[in-house]
Amino acid sequence: MQSYVNWRVAKVYWKLRAVMADRKITNKALAEELGMNPxxxxxxxxxxxxxxxxxxxxxxxxxxISKLSSRECSPSDLIKYVSD
Structure with a gap:
């Protein structure tokens, strides 16, 4: 007899869009700071x-983000863990 385990699926949400909007950081500004393309x-x-x-x-x-907004940013500002 085969047994099946009911796994819960967790999701890790990415909040970069919201953080940048809240701190009024443009794609161009963040790209320049990181040495990336907008x-x-x-x-x-x-x-x-x-x-x-x-x-x-x-x-x-x-x-x-911390440098551009003069407010500290931590990984927990950018990600949100949700278990189902």
């Missing part, structure tokens, strides 16, 4: 779920 920032912002980025990239984004 189109790349636009693509990164368009995700509702956390994109596959590493911890270093996440830290760099937080540092850039």
């Amino acid at each position: 189109v790349s920032i636009s693509k990164l912002k368009s995700n509702d779920l956390l994109p596959e980025i590493g911890g270093e990239a996440l830290a760099n984004i937080c540092q850039a």
